[in-house]
Amino acid sequence: MSKLVLTNAQVLVNAVDISNHVQSVTIESTRDEVDVTSMGDNNKEIVLGLGDVTFTVTVFNDYAVGSIDATMFPLHTTNTPFAVEVRPVNGARSTSNPGYTITALLPQYHPIAGSVGDAVTTDLVFRNAAQTGLQRQTA
Amino acid sequence: MARRRFIVTGNLGVQDPETGEVARAGDVVTLEEKDEHTQGLVDAGLLELESEHDADAAAATMACPLCDEQGVKKVPEFGDWTDLAAHYGKAHPGFVVPSWKGGNA
Numbered sequence: 001m002s003k004l005v006l007t008n009a010q011v012l013v014n015a016v017d018i019s020n021h022v023q024s025v026t027i028e029s030t031r032d033e034v035d036v037t038s039m040g041d042n043n044k045e046i047v048l049g050l051g052d053v054t055f056t057v058t059v060f061n062d063y064a065v066g067s068i069d070a071t072m073f074p075l076h077t078t079n080t081p082f083a084v085e086v087r088p089v090n091g092a093r094s095t096s097n098p099g100y101t102i103t104a105l106l107p108q109y110h111p112i113a114g115s116v117g118d119a120v121t122t123d124l125v126f127r128n129a130a131q132t133g134l135q136r137q138t139a
Numbered sequence: 140m141a142r143r144r145f146i147v148t149g150n151l152g153v154q155d156p157e158t159g160e161v162a163r164a165g166d167v168v169t170l171e172e173k174d175e176h177t178q179g180l181v182d183a184g185l186l187e188l189e190s191e192h193d194a195d196a197a198a199a200t201m202a203c204p205l206c207d208e209q210g211v212k213k214v215p216e217f218g219d220w221t222d223l224a225a226h227y228g229k230a231h232p233g234f235v236v237p238s239w240k241g242g243n244a
Binding site for chain 1: 148149150151152153154156159161176179180182183184185186
């Protein structure tokens with residue numbers, strides 16, 4: 001795969017493909033910068049500390065049976081982590097179409113948010129909830 | 140645990156845990172019926188047992204009760220009450236259309 005315009009990313013939440021309601025998706029993986037600069041050093045020195053991952057998925061909410069709201073609300077209320085996966089292109093994982101996965105929880109959910117005349121969009125902010133952190137899978 | 144066939148009924152896709160393929164509305168996936176995840180998808184309206192789906196589809200049509208009573212060989216079936224009422228008007232004039240499927244006659 002060469003340079004890509006994002007038009008058909010795949011988002012799977014708890015084994016449900018919600019891609020056809022997704023407006024945007026962002027994966028944010030961070031590692032704490034731990035300062036280990038010591039006496040006698042001339043420059044700051046850091047090492048990487050604890051990792052953290054957040055998947056932010058903006059969806060057009062849909063209140064129909066078997067759609068977004070009916071799927072997300074139970075996930076918001078459960079304390080059992082579930083899998084979330086994002087791929088650049090809606091298709092099988094491969095070396096050029098990696099699947100980024102986390103085991104997550106959904107601590108915040110805004111079923112309705114918007115102004116008059118707006119499409120009802122909802123930010124789904126999935127937070128890392130397992131020690132496996134962010135995985136990059138190609139098969 | 141029993142594996143059963145489910146029909147995808149929502150407007151989202153459901154990933155087959157074994158193949159990783161995504162099944163779309165109308166597709167059939169075979170899953171463990173008692174599995175917590177499967178139950179969650181059923182509760183959310185994403186999946187429906189194929190047998191119940193078929194039964195619902197069958198129940199969605201109504202056979203003409205008068206034709207049935209009169210021993211007609213091939214009892215006509217109708218998708219909604221309006222069609223049944225129209226049939227009554229032609230085939231059974233003077234009879235009251237049954238109201239058991241939403242009618243008010």
